Amino acid sequence: MTRKIYKPLSAFGVHCMLGGYTLLALFPIVLILINAFKTKAAIFDNPLAFPTAETFFLGGFEKVIAKSHFMLYFGNSLTVTLASLALILLFGAMAAWALSEYKFRGNRMLAIYMMIGIMVPIRLGTVSILELIVQLNLINTLTALVLVYTAQGLPLAVMILSEFIAQIPKELKEAARCDGVGEFKIFFQVILPLIRPAVATVAVFTMIPVWNDLWFPLILAPGEETQTVTLGVQQFIGQYVTDWNSVLAALSLAVIPVLILYSIFSRQLIRGLTSGAVK
Structure with missing residues (x-):
């Protein structure tokens, strides 16, 4: 029973670590992409926010x-x-x-x-x-x-x-x-x-x-x-x-x-x- 529980838990831990590393690696790219379509004021006001109709800028x-x-x-x-x-x-x-x-x-x-x-x-x-x-x-x-x-x-x-x-x-x-x-x-x-x-x-x-x-x-x-x-x-x-x-x-x-x-x-x-x- 212990082994059956341990294997799913270990696999879950590995996937959590890989998922966390993936988010960490993709975060700078996503941050650049979403801010590239915003006005300068919106970039400094809330850099994590997605572009809206008011902040969208090309x-x-x-x-x-x-x-x-x-x-x-x-x-x-x-x-x-x-x-x-x-x-x-x-x-x-x-x-x-x-x-x-x-x-x-x-x-x-x-x-x-x-x-x-x-x-x-x-x-x-x-x-x-x-x-x-x-x-x-x-x-x-x-x-x-x-x-x-x-x-x-x-x-x-x-x-x-x-x-x-x-x-x-x-x-x-x-x-x-x-x-x-x-x-x-x-x-x-x-x-x-x-x-x-x-x-x-x-x-x-x-x-x-x-x-x-x-x-x-x-x-x-x-x-x-x-x-x-x-x-x-x-x-x-x-x-x-x-x-x-x-x-x-x-x-x-x-x-x-x-x-x-x-x-x-x-x-x-x-x-x-x-x-x-x-x-």
Whole structure:
């Protein structure tokens, strides 16, 4: 009897904890969304209240879209994020395949070197990175951001993907080789489809830091034509006066790609997390 009572109670406690964490994580997003459609006076009067007929206001969205270069900033962020994501997933999967499948001198040391990239923040090398970008004449270009973000995301991608690739049965790969399938075809036609949950996990974990980053756009690409969303929003924040309607409207629009990506890869992300936990 005690066990029968204990199991529902423990499950109920777990669900309560998860529900509380979900509310805590969603609260800032909901707060931004509901205040983006309110007048400035209503925002400060009652920030937790939903917009009403008297407080509903779209002036922030009109100013962001019509009177600023927000769409340019949005396009820059989208370009940098998608390009970085593509390079991280491609090179990360290929490096993980090489480290997991082929044994060569320095294999373990190379894997450890990749792991150090996770422990050491890339921002510690900002000065050296800036000097290198200047020498390559890439300052104020989106290419500079793509290269930095690719280097930043590769260590985590290699670590996650190599663990999943190591779990694939050797018999499957050997059977493909016996049929005369080349290594590239084995990788693209056999390995990649089997690690889709891990790829989705890496994509979500990689995209969010890149999309939200302010540090490297401010240092490497602060020009008017290369600003990202996070940097462009700063124009509405002043030392003495802040246009909160425009700031909240810009943040609301900036959340859209993250929500779309998560809705697309949510099932694969959950599969990747649960598979990683079991393994």
